[in-house]
Amino acid sequence: MRIHVLSNVNLAPLVSQITGHEVTLGDYGDVLRTLTDPNTNFVAEVLMVLLDGDELMDSRDLSAEIPTVVDNFAKSHPEIMVIASTICPSPSTSSTYEISQTKDGRSAQGRAYESAIVEVATANTNVIIFDVKLVFDKYGREKLTSSTFWYAGRIPYTTLWFEECGRCIAGLLDAYAGRTRKVLVCDLDGTLWGGILGEDGPSGIALGEDGVGKCYRDLQRQIKTLLENGVLLALTSKNNRTEVDDVFTGHPMMILQPEDFVATRVGWGDKVSSLVAIAEDLSLGLDSFVFLDDNPVERAMISENLPTVAVPDFPTRPELLLKWFVDEVAFPYFPRVRVLDSDRNKTAQYQARNERISEAESVVDLDAFIERLEIQLDIRTDDEFSVERAAQMTQKTNQFNLTTKRCTPDQIKAWMDSNDHAVFTLAYQDRFGDEGIVGLAVIALSTADIPVFLLSCRIIGRKVERSLLRCIEEFAVQNDLTEIKCLFVPTEKNSVSAEFLNENGWVIERAEVAGGISYRKDLS
Amino acid sequence: MISDPLELKVVAVVTRELSVPPGSINLLSTSDDVDRWDSLGHLQICMALEAEFGVSPGLEEVGQINSVPAIIEYLRGMGI
Numbered sequence: 055m056r057i058h059v060l061s062n063v064n065l066a067p068l069v070s071q072i073t074g075h076e077v078t079l080g081d082y083g084d085v086l087r088t089l090t091d092p093n094t095n096f097v098a099e100v101l102m103v104l105l106d107g108d109e110l111m112d113s114r115d116l117s118a119e120i121p122t123v124v125d126n127f128a129k130s131h132p133e134i135m136v137i138a139s140t141i142c143p144s145p146s147t148s149s150t151y152e153i154s155q156t157k158d159g160r161s162a163q164g165r166a167y168e169s170a171i172v173e174v175a176t177a178n179t180n181v182i183i184f185d186v187k188l189v190f191d192k193y194g195r196e197k198l199t200s201s202t203f204w205y206a207g208r209i210p211y212t213t214l215w216f217e218e219c220g221r222c223i224a225g226l227l228d229a230y231a232g233r234t235r236k237v238l239v240c241d242l243d244g245t246l247w248g249g250i251l252g253e254d255g256p257s258g259i260a261l262g263e264d265g266v267g268k269c270y271r272d273l274q275r276q277i278k279t280l281l282e283n284g285v286l287l288a289l290t291s292k293n294n295r296t297e298v299d300d301v302f303t304g305h306p307m308m309i310l311q312p313e314d315f316v317a318t319r320v321g322w323g324d325k326v327s328s329l330v331a332i333a334e335d336l337s338l339g340l341d342s343f344v345f346l347d348d349n350p351v352e353r354a355m356i357s358e359n360l361p362t363v364a365v366p367d368f369p370t371r372p373e374l375l376l377k378w379f380v381d382e383v384a385f386p387y388f389p390r391v392r393v394l395d396s397d398r399n400k401t402a403q404y405q406a407r408n409e410r411i412s413e414a415e416s417v418v419d420l421d422a423f424i425e426r427l428e429i430q431l432d433i434r435t436d437d438e439f440s441v442e443r444a445a446q447m448t449q450k451t452n453q454f455n456l457t458t459k460r461c462t463p464d465q466i467k468a469w470m471d472s473n474d475h476a477v478f479t480l481a482y483q484d485r486f487g488d489e490g491i492v493g494l495a496v497i498a499l500s501t502a503d504i505p506v507f508l509l510s511c512r513i514i515g516r517k518v519e520r521s522l523l524r525c526i527e528e529f530a531v532q533n534d535l536t537e538i539k540c541l542f543v544p545t546e547k548n549s550v551s552a553e554f555l556n557e558n559g560w561v562i563e564r565a566e567v568a569g570g571i572s573y574r575k576d577l578s
Numbered sequence: 579m580i581s582d583p584l585e586l587k588v589v590a591v592v593t594r595e596l597s598v599p600p601g602s603i604n605l606l607s608t609s610d611d612v613d614r615w616d617s618l619g620h621l622q623i624c625m626a627l628e629a630e631f632g633v634s635p636g637l638e639e640v641g642q643i644n645s646v647p648a649i650i651e652y653l654r655g656m657g658i
Contacts, residue, residue, distance in 0.1 A: 064618075066618050066621075066622070067625060200634075201637075203624070203625060205637050206621060206637055206641070207621040209621055212625070
């Protein structure tokens with residue numbers, strides 16, 4: 055868009071900072087003439103009046119006149135969008151503390167100007183406000199103003215002010231032109247709530263009105279606001295659908311509700327395929343999507359495979375979620391100038407079109423991606439330092455867990471000490487970080503049986519479970535076993551692991567035994 | 579050929595801030611020799627020094643560092 059900027063100070067450095075738009079600058083100090091001269095000639099769709107508060111307050115006539123002049127201009131030029139700034143005068147002068155107390159002092163005068171200009175915006179649909187206070191609040195006056203450049207050339211601000219205001223104005227113009235993203239895709243574990251649902255259970259996740267739980271609840275509130283402003287929400291989560299439904303229907307602290315989402319993909323497939331399917335269902339381009347996920351591997355997978363999807367970094371500390379979401383997600387990707395009623399029922403319109411619930415077919419070269427993760431596994435046998443962690447995993451892991459056998463540290467220790475058993479722990483790291491011990495398997499030699507085989511849901515989908523199984527099989531061969539057995543005990547939560555043995559060359563020995571399915575593998 | 583990293587950077591900053599073609603600024607350039615190095619261009623250069631080198635020239639220094647050699651001397655004096 056073309057934007058013409060008027061100011062009472064020298065804003066020359068702003069021109070190069072409003073990227074993606076064509077910017078021209080009125081003559082410095084030429085605000086009133088441009089707005090009132092009937093023969094005023096500038097070529098732009100947008101006229102911006104960006105005033106310095108101190109200069110404006112030094113000229114009472116100008117500050118009293120500008121709102122009326124802007125109002126008249128807007129009414130006589132309905133084809134032009136006018137952006138009027140708020141002002142942020144210095145808090146102090148040599149009147150010292152008196153300034154904030156006198157009714158006609160500088161502060162009062164500033165507030166009067168501001169309420170007058172906001173009123174103009176309310177009365178004219180072609181006037182919008184740029185609140186420069188947002189920038190001052192974020193960085194503080196000290197970092198944004200410069201006496202040197204003010205006295206050297208009537209530039210009262212630092213480079214930071216120009217960069218930040220340029221960025222905000224470009225965002226505002228994008229919002230006005232409708233160049234914003236449309237869909238926010240959210241993960242669940244570690245994103246909309248703290249913790250891991252599959253391990254911590256619905257009552258164990260962090261979501262509430264205190265501490266860490268409040269960080270996530272506040273984030274949900276902000277996301278709900280975006281929804282009310284017309285942003286579409288979608289869910290992609292590696293979880294069991296029934297457990298997720300339990301949280302949505304049963305957790306008293308959930309702000310977001312199932313009907314808030316136009317698309318929900320909960321399962322164990324890759325998220326690239328989920329996003330592609332959601333985009334097809336909604337008939338929207340992937341360049342309309344923003345993807346939120348606390349897991350860097352999931353984010354990398356989306357960025358590498360779907361480069362037009364916006365994938366903001368995710369804060370590592372929950373207390374930063376709220377500020378991060380506002381600054382790094384809402385403002386850059388979903389800016390809004392005005393919210394219309396037609397924005398509000400967008401979700402309902404799209405929901406009607408999205409009835410496909412089957413898991414998406416994979417569209418991604420998973421093997422190539424896994425290769426680029428540079429996964430390093432450290433599989434150890436009978437490592438005494440891992441007793442506590444091993445026992446903890448048997449207690450918490452529900453999804454990729456073949457037998458769901460719960461064990462105490464004493465039990466694990468006894469297996470480690472016994473000549474008949476071997477306990478394998480698997481530690482995982484990739485180029486995004488170290489996950490620590492995330493896999494556990496136990497083999498009993500005398501019965502040729504695997505009583506425990508599990509993998510934390512944090513790394514499901516990266517095929518490391520095959521390496522752990524291969525280790526067990528090799529160990530069995532080294533110990534002269536000719537076959538090994540494993541009982542798969544189906545639960546409400548472990549369907550993700552149901553086909554694992556089958557896919558790795560094991561065969562069903564007996565389909566119904568002790569509440570499970572008995573598998574065997576011939577090693578001879 | 580300029581090989582000193584500071585000199586290279588100063589020439590690059592001045593070239594960028596004045597939006598002049600690469601090669602038009604050298605180690606001897608002054609505001610008198612370069613058309614685009616007017617008062618506004620000069621302020622943009624000084625503001626860029628703040629961002630690039632973390633220095634804040636005062637009002638009097640802004641008036642003095644109006645050539646590439648003067649900028650380099652000023653920056654060296656600031657320990658850069």
